[in-house]
Structures are given as C-alpha cells and as structure tokens.
Amino acid sequence: MRSKQIVGIVGSLGLLAATGTAWGTEDAETTTDMGMASHSADKPKCEDAGVTVAFKVSSHELDQNARGALDGVATWLKADNRRTLYLEGFADTTGQTEPNLVLSAKRADAVKTYLIEQGVDASRVTTVGRGEEIDHLPADGRAVTFLACQSPPGAGPAVAQLEVPSATPVEPVPSETAALPPPAAPREVPKPRWASGFGWAVMAGGAYTDFTQDDMRSTTSGGGGWNARFIGGTNSVIGFEAAYVGTAHSINTLGVTANNPALVSNGLEGNLRLNLPIRKGRSLLEPYGFLGLGYQYFNISNYNTNTATLSSFDRSDNTMTVPMGGGFAYAYKAFIADVRGGFTAVYYDNLLVGSGNNTGTLNNWNVGSQVGFMF
Numbered sequence: 001m002r003s004k005q006i007v008g009i010v011g012s013l014g015l016l017a018a019t020g021t022a023w024g025t026e027d028a029e030t031t032t033d034m035g036m037a038s039h040s041a042d043k044p045k046c047e048d049a050g051v052t053v054a055f056k057v058s059s060h061e062l063d064q065n066a067r068g069a070l071d072g073v074a075t076w077l078k079a080d081n082r083r084t085l086y087l088e089g090f091a092d093t094t095g096q097t098e099p100n101l102v103l104s105a106k107r108a109d110a111v112k113t114y115l116i117e118q119g120v121d122a123s124r125v126t127t128v129g130r131g132e133e134i135d136h137l138p139a140d141g142r143a144v145t146f147l148a149c150q151s152p153p154g155a156g157p158a159v160a161q162l163e164v165p166s167a168t169p170v171e172p173v174p175s176e177t178a179a180l181p182p183p184a185a186p187r188e189v190p191k192p193r194w195a196s197g198f199g200w201a202v203m204a205g206g207a208y209t210d211f212t213q214d215d216m217r218s219t220t221s222g223g224g225g226w227n228a229r230f231i232g233g234t235n236s237v238i239g240f241e242a243a244y245v246g247t248a249h250s251i252n253t254l255g256v257t258a259n260n261p262a263l264v265s266n267g268l269e270g271n272l273r274l275n276l277p278i279r280k281g282r283s284l285l286e287p288y289g290f291l292g293l294g295y296q297y298f299n300i301s302n303y304n305t306n307t308a309t310l311s312s313f314d315r316s317d318n319t320m321t322v323p324m325g326g327g328f329a330y331a332y333k334a335f336i337a338d339v340r341g342g343f344t345a346v347y348y349d350n351l352l353v354g355s356g357n358n359t360g361t362l363n364n365w366n367v368g369s370q371v372g373f374m375f
Contacts, residue, residue, distance in 0.1 A: 044084065049073075049146035053111055054139035057094060060106040062114055070111065073146070074118035077125075084124045086147040087111050092140040093132050094281045105129025111144045194334045194374040195279065199234030201336050201375070207368025209247050212343075213361055215352060219312075220263055223249035225366055231273070234284070234329075234336070234374055239273035241290065247364070251300065251310070259302040261310060263351075269294025269323050284331035290342070294321040298351050298362065317351035319362060334373045341367040 051073065053066040062070070077083050089108030091100035108127035116122050137143045207225035211217050225247045233239020249263045271292030278285040299316040325342020346362035 044082075044149040044151045046086070046147050046149040049085075049148040051146045052138055053107075053144045055107055055142045055144075057092070057142065058103070059142075060103060060110045062110055066111075067114065070114050071118065074115050074120050076148075077115070077120050078118075080150070081121075081124075082151040082153075084149045084151075085115075085126070086149065087125065087127045088145045088147070089127065089129045090133050090137055090141045090143050090145070091131055092142050092281070097132060101129055101131035103129075104131050107142075107144050192333070194331070195235070195282070195284075198232060198236050199239075199277075199374060201231040201234050201372050202229070203231060203336065203338070203370040203372030204228045205368055205370030207366040209249075209364050209366035211249075211361075212363045212365060216361055218252075220249040220251055223247055223263075225368060227368075227370070229370065229372075233273060233275060234286070234331070235277050235279075237275055237277070239275050239288075241269075241271040241273060241292070243269050243271070243294075245269055245294070245296070247366075251313075253310070259304050261300055261302040261304070263298060263300055265296050265298045267294055267296030267321065269296075269321060271323060282333050284329070284336070286329040286331070286338075287326070288329065289326040291324045292322070294323060295319070296321045296346065298349075312353050314351055314353060317349055317362075319349045320347045321345065322347070325366075331374060334375065335371075336374050337369065337371045339367075339369045341365075 051069065053062070053069060055061070055066075056063075073085070077085065087108040089104035089106070089111075091104040091107075093100075105127065106129070108129055112122070112125045112127050115125055133141055137145070205227060207227070208222060209225045210222040211220060225245065227243050227245045229241050229243040231239060231241050244266075245268070246266045247264070251261045251263055253259070253261060269292050271290040273288050273290045275286050275288045296319050297316065298319065300310065300313055303313075303315045304310055322345040323342055324345075325340060327338050327340025329336060329338035331337075343365050344363065346360065346364070349359065349362045352361050
C-alpha cells in the first residue's frame with residue numbers, strides 16, 4: 001500500500017512538471033509581440049498541483065512517504081526559478097477549533113522547512129493554516145495541499161507573491177524571516193446536530209428485574225422489563241429523561257398452573273441525569289448517573305382468589321416509585337446505545353395483603369440495555 005501511495009504522488013509530480021512545461025509554452029506564445037502583451041501576462045499562473053501530504057492525528061511530523069514526495073517537489077521548484085508554491089495546512093475536527101488552526105499552520109511550516117533543507121529558496125514558498133476543513137481532503141483533513149505557480153518568461157526570479165484563486169487575497173512573503181501573511185479566517189464547518197448543542201436522543205430497550213424482599217421473591221420469579229425513553233442533554237453535564245417503563249413476573253402457584261397468573265406493571269418516570277460526556281471525533285463516551293420520581297401500576301393477570309398463592313394478593317395496586325442508578329452510553333454519529341443498572345424504591349404499595357403502606361414490598365433492582373438515535 002505504501003509503494004502505491006508513493007507512485008501516486010510521484011505521478012502527480014510528473015504531471016505537475018508537465019504542466020509547468022505547458023505554462024512556459026503558452027507564455028511564449030502569448031508574449032510574441034512584447035508591445036501587445038496584456039497586463040495579466042505579468043502575473044503568475046497558478047493551478048492545483050494535485051499533491052497532498054498527510055499527517056497523523058495531532059502531529060505535524062513528516063513521515064518517510066511525505067519526505068520522498070517532497071524531494072520530488074523540491075526538484076521541480078529548483079528546476080525553474082520562476083516557480084513558486086502556496087501551501088495550505090488543514091486539521092480534522094478532533095479537539096478544539098483554535099488549537100487546530102495553530103496545528104494546521106505548523107503542518108504547512110513543516111513542509112516549507114523541509115523544502116528549504118533541500119535547497120529551495122524560502123522566498124518561493126508561502127504557507128497558511130486553514131484549520132478544520134475535511135470535506136475534500138484525505139486523512140479526514142490532516143493534510144497540506146499544494147498550489148503551484150509559475151511566472152511568465154522574462155519576469156525574473158519568482159518570489160511567493162501569488163494571486164491565489166480564492167476569496168481571500170494572499171499577501172507576499174519576501175523572505176523566510178518575514179512575518180507570514182495573516183491566515184484567512186478558517187471556514188466554519190458546522191457540527192452535525194447530534195454533536196452540537198444540548199443534545200437529544202430517543203431510545204428503547206429491555207432489562208432483567210427482580211424484587212429485593214423475600215416475601216415477594218418467594219412467590220414470584222425474576223422477570224423481564226421494557227422501556228422507551230426520551231433523553232435530553234446527551235452533550236451536557238446535566239440532562240434529563242422522560243420514560244415509559246413496564247415489567248412482568250410470573251407468580252408461583254404451588255403447582256397450579258392452569259391460570260398462569262402474572263404480575264405486570266406499567267408506569268411513567270422522570271429522571272435527572274448527571275453525565276460525563278467525552279467527545280472523540282464522531283464518537284461519544286458517556287458515563288452517567290440518574291435519580292428520579294415516577295408512578296407505577298401493578299396488576300395481576302388471570303387473578304383467581306381460589307388459588308392459595310393469589311389469596312394473599314390484591315388484584316392491583318397504584319404506587320409511587322423512586323428510580324436511581326447509573327450506566328454507560330456509547331454513540332457513533334447519530335447511533336447511541338447504553339447499558340444501565342438501577343434500583344427502584346416503591347412507596348404506598350398494598351399489593352400484598354396486610355403489608356401496609358410504605359413497607360417497600362415491591363422494591364426491585366434491574367439491569368438492561370437500550371439502543372436509539374440522537375438528533
């Protein structure tokens with residue numbers, strides 16, 4: 001793969017050299033009559049060189065492939081003193097905008113420094129950092145691009161005083177020690193909705209749940225749970241959840257299975273979340289904790305008081321719940337998934353006959369996972 005990259009870059013340099021020859025021929029034809037030469041003939045002609053140098057994440061160091069390609073660029077420049085280069089450095093969207101702008105300028109300067117070490121006059125190379133701009137570049141934007149220019153015949157040795165085909169004019173740089181032109185304002189690359197602002201998500205999932213007290217554990221089996229959640233604050237430290245939740249537990253009836261009774265619950269809850277959002281490019285890693293308040297309605301299906309076990313239960317019960325717990329969410333672009341575990345304290349429960357209010361008979365724990373999308 002490395003050899004293919006080098007061949008591709010060297011091929012681009014060959015095309016660049018051929019383009020330079022074509023420029024020279026065209027200039028000779030257009031200046032046959034010196035008295036009739038137009039004003040535009042005095043300006044360098046610039047074209048995209050079709051060459052890029054890529055960098056590793058958070059680095060402005062040149063690797064071996066880059067040095068090999070730049071050797072060819074240096075040879076092209078030194079072959080004709082009318083040739084100049086305009087280098088633009090870029091960065092990806094990892095990290096913050098201002099440090100990325102500085103890093104992009106360092107990448108362009110690293111390329112210029114290497115060319116100077118190969119004998120290129122510093123006055124023939126201009127550099128600028130553009131910051132985060134990844135749409136049309138390799139390595140997700142971690143690159144330096146080349147604009148090659150050539151002055152017309154008779155213009156004398158060239159310096160990097162270019163008329164760049166861009167909305168932002170480029171100031172001349174007369175020497176290596178002179179101050180670089182102020183970089184053009186980096187193009188704002190708007191973050192996608194899932195990576196910007198407060199952050200929202202819709203998720204659904206399932207869980208395993210069981211009661212914590214022995215009087216319920218002895219008469220019911222561990223059951224399944226389900227939920228659907230609307231989450232606010234996926235990119236914020238403070239967030240919230242609004243959820244529909246449900247559970248189902250089979251009831252042990254001492255061998256009488258004809259009716260197959262089950263304890264089913266449905267309810268609503270609202271939770272306050274404390275998040276630790278960590279952005280890594282397109283990914284989000286987020287540990288979180290939650291605490292909330294809710295309502296849950298418990299009901300026994302196939303209820304039959306003639307069954308010994310069911311005789312100790314009421315048919316239904318309305319309760320107040322306090323869910324609490326924590327989890328870990330992972331998101332890539334708009335997709336999000338998480339795992340969570342929690343404990344739900346249940347108040348004002350009278351499902352078990354004679355238990356009285358506030359006994360915590362229906363307290364339960366749960367572990368589960370969810371998937372969804374962010375917007």
